[in-house]
Amino acid sequence: MKEKISFLKNKIDLTSPNKNIVPITTNIDSAEKLNIGGCSIEDLVKKYDSPLYILDEITLRNSCKAYKKALEKYYPGLSLPIYASKANSSLFMSNLVASEGFGLDAVSEGELLTALKGGVPNEKIVFHGNNKSDKEIAFAIKNKIKVIVDNDYDLRRLEEISDSLGNDLEIMIRFTPGIECHTHEYIKTGSFDSKFGFGIESLNKLFQLLNKTRHLKLIGLHAHIGSQIFELDPHKDLGEIMVNVILQARDFGHNIKELNVGGGLGIKYTQEDDPPSIDEWIKTVSLSIVKACKKNKLSLPLLMCEPGRSIVSTAGVTIYKIGAFKEIPGIRTYLSVDGGMSDNPRPITYQSNYSACLVNNPLNNNSKKKYTIAGKHCESGDVLFKDLELGNCKTGDLICVFGTGAYNNSMSSNYNRIPKPAAILVFDGEAEIIQRRESPHDLLKYDVLPDRFIKQS
Ligand code: LLP
16 A cells, blocks of 8 residues: 655745644754754653744744735735634734734624733724624724624614714624535525525615715625635626625615625645645635626725634644544544644534644554544543544653644633643744643632532631
């Protein structure tokens, strides 16, 4: 049988990190051990313990720069890339994307606050959500943040609250363009049957209604068709559909100046994945809008896009320590690690696949064996990998899982009262903490024992 080449031998694409499995700075040192960002992973775990989230600054910045560069190339002078902070929200991420000239997409007061405190200018933030609370809406209005309206109820609340505060509010309309794409059912959002956005058939009525509002100023349109998408055609179609909706809005007297095409570009989690590059994605989106505008003699709107996963996923890895082994003769060998579904709920939620290697033997240089990597949670489905090929390993060895920068930390939980891992940033041989490790005591912080119950010391 032809031997599978380790993904660690793939040629690294410096300009489109989403096409790599590993962070750009991944290296195997002279002792054949794994390094990222010039740091020895073994040393990092000695210092920061495990499980450990690691982000590679160079990979992050290269992803941001790839979006900026492609936008300048295909849509010069008229674009704003916006980081979808649901992928990984922190003061650090807000600060980093702001320093690269990005705006930020937030869906809660928590994400809004993190963006503002992290240094993202308010005028570059957009506020999403299909069920925003009054408090969240007031927070957005007071901070002069643009709001993406999702449904009739949302519109009524926005109108009432902006009227009561007496503040004007710039809004964009989110609609479902009716585009099908091939991705997991749970992360498809552009088809007609979606909980997000106005149905395209209801837009005329909406445009009429918006002419009667006092403080809401319609300036843009938004659509997001899904996530982890490898095809380009759905985004080509989206550009055309959005330009048609600009024309439709014009018939009702609305001047749409901004188009936000959402995010969705996929990344390479495994050798089988082959996503388009950032350049190809931006080219597709830009050219379809430029072409449709030309055809309809429309001046170009500001183009916004909202990448999340393709900014942060490949920059991130998670390190686990191996504990228990359980061999079931003739069936499989389970190997348990010190984390699992609480720090990475994606395998149990979406049956997602990842790539991984041993930190002290990344190329599997001794005999290869298949292991099923189990998390430590009280749930049979808490399995991170089925039949993963690794070199010989033992209790105490470290495993590095790649591509965990997006939707891991941000979707993590404290199931089984497991504290969240620390997160560190690596750059040029230095490591800095960006999220402190929780302790079991931290998890008690919000528990309250009513006075009539007896407290144990
Ligand atoms: N804009 C909007 C309105 C979105 O809803 C999303 C993702 C994005 C942008 C960013 O999409 P991205 O570039 O990351 O594909 N938890 C799932 C992914 C859910 C995506 C939700 N919306 C996962 O772990 O795969």
